[in-house]
Amino acid sequence: MFRNTAFTALVLAGAFLPAASALAAPPGQTLYADNCAACHQVSGKGVKGAYPTLAGAPLVQGDAKPLLSIVLNGKNEMPGFRDDLSDADLADLLTYVRTAWGNKGKAVTPAEVAAARRRK
Template sequence: MKPVLTTALMSAAALAATALLAVAPARAQAPDGKALFMKNCAACHQASGKGIPGAFPALAGSKFVTGDHAEVAGVLLKGRGGMPDFSETISDRDLAAILTYVRGEWGNKADALTEDEIHKLRTALGVAQFGTAEMSNKH
């Protein structure tokens, strides 16, 4: 092979590898539970997690929030009382990130939830899969 062609091929391969490395970390990065909470939950439950007495329950210091994975995740997937379900509007990955954030914020001390747990619970509850809603956001 001619030296110019070999150099060009090596440069193209190096450029492609650099582009792949630049994209890979963005895909692997975990969702930001705090940012997702602020976007989807803080209007009602407040950025402080203290809620609005008589209207929206506090998440800070809540035994329910720090309790059983299936119960707390079930509320997000099915709704409860005045809270809408988020089964069709928030992905399992993002729901896990939100719940992990809430369970570890404002003095709460509880373990994380995983995307796989949310997916299995979604299946067990028979709730709609993410992305099947006609509208992308109910709230």
């Protein structure tokens, strides 16, 4: 049926690229898993009495400035990530948190993170 097996292989491989892309984790999800999920849980529901919920939280979905301050500088037992993550990484992570689990927050940009760093 197909005479050029190299061409056929490329066509078939290309057919699977969109499916593989659709399965890729959203930007920030891996950063969340690596830096936040141990306390706030994969579900974003936290641990009652220890780590606050992020799913449905007004702080997470509202104005990004207070959230940026907490994530950069830490609060209570939560460490700050000012020196650990780049502006782009923090923007991806916070955008994920603000839009995951049914949250309706707006995306955070690297420029917003940079401005928050300057505010301390």
